Amino acid sequence: MKLPDIKLFITDIDGVWTDGGMIYGSNGVELKKFITADSAGVLLLKLLHIPTAIITGEETRMVSDRAEKLQIRHVFQGIRNKVACAEKLIQNLGVSLEETAFIGDDLNDMNLLSLVGLSACPENAPDYVKRIVDWPLPVRGGDGVFRFFVEKYLNETGRLEEALSRSGNFFSDQEGV
Amino acid sequence: MKLPDIKLFITDIDGVWTDGGMIYGSNGVELKKFITADSAGVLLLKLLHIPTAIITGEETRMVSDRAEKLQIRHVFQGIRNKVACAEKLIQNLGVSLEETAFIGDDLNDMNLLSLVGLSACPENAPDYVKRIVDWPLPVRGGDGVFRFFVEKYLNETGRLEEALSRSGNFFSDQEGV
Amino acid sequence: MKLPDIKLFITDIDGVWTDGGMIYGSNGVELKKFITADSAGVLLLKLLHIPTAIITGEETRMVSDRAEKLQIRHVFQGIRNKVACAEKLIQNLGVSLEETAFIGDDLNDMNLLSLVGLSACPENAPDYVKRIVDWPLPVRGGDGVFRFFVEKYLNETGRLEEALSRSGNFFSDQEGV
Amino acid sequence: MKLPDIKLFITDIDGVWTDGGMIYGSNGVELKKFITADSAGVLLLKLLHIPTAIITGEETRMVSDRAEKLQIRHVFQGIRNKVACAEKLIQNLGVSLEETAFIGDDLNDMNLLSLVGLSACPENAPDYVKRIVDWPLPVRGGDGVFRFFVEKYLNETGRLEEALSRSGNFFSDQEGV
Numbered sequence: 001m002k003l004p005d006i007k008l009f010i011t012d013i014d015g016v017w018t019d020g021g022m023i024y025g026s027n028g029v030e031l032k033k034f035i036t037a038d039s040a041g042v043l044l045l046k047l048l049h050i051p052t053a054i055i056t057g058e059e060t061r062m063v064s065d066r067a068e069k070l071q072i073r074h075v076f077q078g079i080r081n082k083v084a085c086a087e088k089l090i091q092n093l094g095v096s097l098e099e100t101a102f103i104g105d106d107l108n109d110m111n112l113l114s115l116v117g118l119s120a121c122p123e124n125a126p127d128y129v130k131r132i133v134d135w136p137l138p139v140r141g142g143d144g145v146f147r148f149f150v151e152k153y154l155n156e157t158g159r160l161e162e163a164l165s166r167s168g169n170f171f172s173d174q175e176g177v
Numbered sequence: 178m179k180l181p182d183i184k185l186f187i188t189d190i191d192g193v194w195t196d197g198g199m200i201y202g203s204n205g206v207e208l209k210k211f212i213t214a215d216s217a218g219v220l221l222l223k224l225l226h227i228p229t230a231i232i233t234g235e236e237t238r239m240v241s242d243r244a245e246k247l248q249i250r251h252v253f254q255g256i257r258n259k260v261a262c263a264e265k266l267i268q269n270l271g272v273s274l275e276e277t278a279f280i281g282d283d284l285n286d287m288n289l290l291s292l293v294g295l296s297a298c299p300e301n302a303p304d305y306v307k308r309i310v311d312w313p314l315p316v317r318g319g320d321g322v323f324r325f326f327v328e329k330y331l332n333e334t335g336r337l338e339e340a341l342s343r344s345g346n347f348f349s350d351q352e353g354v
Numbered sequence: 355m356k357l358p359d360i361k362l363f364i365t366d367i368d369g370v371w372t373d374g375g376m377i378y379g380s381n382g383v384e385l386k387k388f389i390t391a392d393s394a395g396v397l398l399l400k401l402l403h404i405p406t407a408i409i410t411g412e413e414t415r416m417v418s419d420r421a422e423k424l425q426i427r428h429v430f431q432g433i434r435n436k437v438a439c440a441e442k443l444i445q446n447l448g449v450s451l452e453e454t455a456f457i458g459d460d461l462n463d464m465n466l467l468s469l470v471g472l473s474a475c476p477e478n479a480p481d482y483v484k485r486i487v488d489w490p491l492p493v494r495g496g497d498g499v500f501r502f503f504v505e506k507y508l509n510e511t512g513r514l515e516e517a518l519s520r521s522g523n524f525f526s527d528q529e530g531v
Numbered sequence: 532m533k534l535p536d537i538k539l540f541i542t543d544i545d546g547v548w549t550d551g552g553m554i555y556g557s558n559g560v561e562l563k564k565f566i567t568a569d570s571a572g573v574l575l576l577k578l579l580h581i582p583t584a585i586i587t588g589e590e591t592r593m594v595s596d597r598a599e600k601l602q603i604r605h606v607f608q609g610i611r612n613k614v615a616c617a618e619k620l621i622q623n624l625g626v627s628l629e630e631t632a633f634i635g636d637d638l639n640d641m642n643l644l645s646l647v648g649l650s651a652c653p654e655n656a657p658d659y660v661k662r663i664v665d666w667p668l669p670v671r672g673g674d675g676v677f678r679f680f681v682e683k684y685l686n687e688t689g690r691l692e693e694a695l696s697r698s699g700n701f702f703s704d705q706e707g708v
Contacts, residue, residue, distance in 0.1 A: 020213040020321070024239035027206050029558050036551040040638055062555035080351035107217055107344045128341060144551070164659060167638045174611030197390040201416035204383050257528035284394055284521045305518060374567040374675070378593035379560050434705035461571055461698045482695060
């Protein structure tokens with residue numbers, strides 16, 4: 001497979017950045033568990049000037065807070081029709097579907113997974129999702145599968161070493177302690 | 178095994194929709210972790226007009242909130258005698274025990290598991306539960322075993338493709354972003 | 355090994371009833387995750403009139419709340435010297451160390467594990483704990499290892515069927531729904 | 532490999548003392564899950580008069596609270612440049628980099644991992660981290676990898692038995708219950 005030149009990574013949240021868990025509390029609170037590994041995927045892309053976008057069917061403060069922490073600007077929540085949302089976004093950014101990567105895991109991701117230039121899903125996605133993606137990945141949702149997706153793409157296109165090198169300089173250049 | 182024509186899915190919660198975890202807080206809060214995968218099971222059944230019912234021995238706001246989110250109308254909490262509860266429900270819905278599927282995992286589920294037309298339990302149920310169910314499933318509680326149960330039934334009765342097709346249309350028909 | 359006639363089960367909490375996890379919040383809350391499977395162990399013992407006691411080095415509301423939920427009367431928290439605590443308890447209950455079972459997993463459990471009539475630890479205890487117990491069990495802490503310990507003991511002493519039978523009657527005798 | 536005489540253990544937090552999970556709540560709360568096993572590592576070192584220090588890129592109350600609970604005095608949070616922070620600390624403590632052990636798992640740990648006398652990472656660290664450490668350990672982050680690191684070092688330098696013996700006396704010497 002000749003890999004497209006990806007200029008935008010779009011990611012689902014539940015089941016990708018999380019293990020699909022939705023934690024409910026007796027006081028009405030809801031919790032989601034993210035993993036710091038995925039933030040490294042966002043950082044490596046950023047060091048190469050490739051933006052990350054979030055498109056999710058749910059609408060929660062947890063995703064807003066996580067996106068703000070990781071300085072992700074393109075965040076779309078409460079989206080029922082992910083294809084329509086993605087098409088508007090790529091138009092605004094001036095990229096094509098062929099230059100877009102998307103990782104999702106479930107029923108409401110299938111239409112968009114079929115359209116993008118590079119599609120992926122976690123190891124524990126249903127078989128009927130795995131069959132339609134380019135890369136069914138060997139990492140479960142919530143266990144760093146977004147980072148794995150990013151690093152696999154960078155590695156196969158020969159850019160991982162450059163990203164890691166920039167990361168090393170990024171941290172050693174920080175002032176003081 | 179000739180599969181019955183199931184017209185109602187009943188599910189236990191703790192150990193089925195969750196891994197059995199009951200998270201307690203120093204401020205008195207209690208938490209339960211659900212998984213979004215199971216909501217796909219509810220959706221696929223709904224697209225085929227098969228209702229889902231919850232019967233659980235515990236009584237918590239978390240289950241009420243989760244049921245409301247997934248638009249499940251038949252929710253019975255704090256139930257000590259699940260057989261008596263199920264018999265009343267199926268009478269109201271006009272279905273038979275033979276047309277009812279039930280998934281549970283523990284001591285208080287065993288009586289009802291022995292009576293329904295199709296019974297199942299998660300991979301990590303005790304051996305004495307596994308021995309009495311039709312389908313001891315290969316998925317752990319809290320890891321999407323309810324969805325697995327639903328999809329296995331739909332697949333073996335030849336209706337999974339239809340449900341997935343309806344799901345695809347359901348999401349692509351949503352208005353805008 | 356000839357099994358002693360156990361008249362008291364003592365259990366550690368962290369690493370046994372939990373996976374050792376101590377969840378801290380930015381608002382100062384602390385959380386522990388119990389598992390409903392272990393409550394079945396307490397119930398089966400209760401149906402055979404064998405009490406369960408908790409001895410733990412930590413001191414938290416979560417353990418008090420869990421013990422109250424499961425109607426466990428003998429709860430000792432904040433215990434640094436578990437041997438001294440256990441000796442006082444068995445004296446009060448009129449049982450001997452030989453008639454006492456204890457499951458623990460860590461440094462502060464080792465002295466007591468060496469003294470009781472039947473000792474056990476979870477699969478993920480350190481090797482130096484596993485070497486000193488009668489039963490290094492094949493279940494991890496927080497995954498139902500207390501229940502497993504109870505059921506293994508009941509099974510090997512020929513009383514599991516009786517306990518399960520009493521449990522079936524217990525639930526079918528409950529009034530209404 | 533001839534092991535250096537370690538006089539200071541430095542540890543990262545996220546991905547080492549935790550599985551990397553960052554749990555966000557709809558009320559703005561953030562949670563981290565520690566594991567009691569790692570506290571045994573701190574205790575064993577303390578019984579041998581070897582201090583533990585924390586250096587982490589994040590800055591949260593959860594780490595402050597955990598450090599206070601375990602009586603760890605050297606806690607550095609919000610650190611972007613871990614090398615600069617560590618160099619200042621070892622100067623203050625009068626030890627050398629060669630006498631320092633460090634366990635970390637990610638991009639911002641790599642520079643420091645390359646400099647210390649004994650470096651380690653969890654099993655689930657990225658391959659490019661595993662390649663630069665002395666000991667890629669067979670335990671995942673959040674599953675007691677810090678304790679494993681400490682005990683492996685003590686074992687290979689012949690001091691584990693002494694530490695365990697001191698621990699046994701520590702608990703049996705506690706007053707009353």
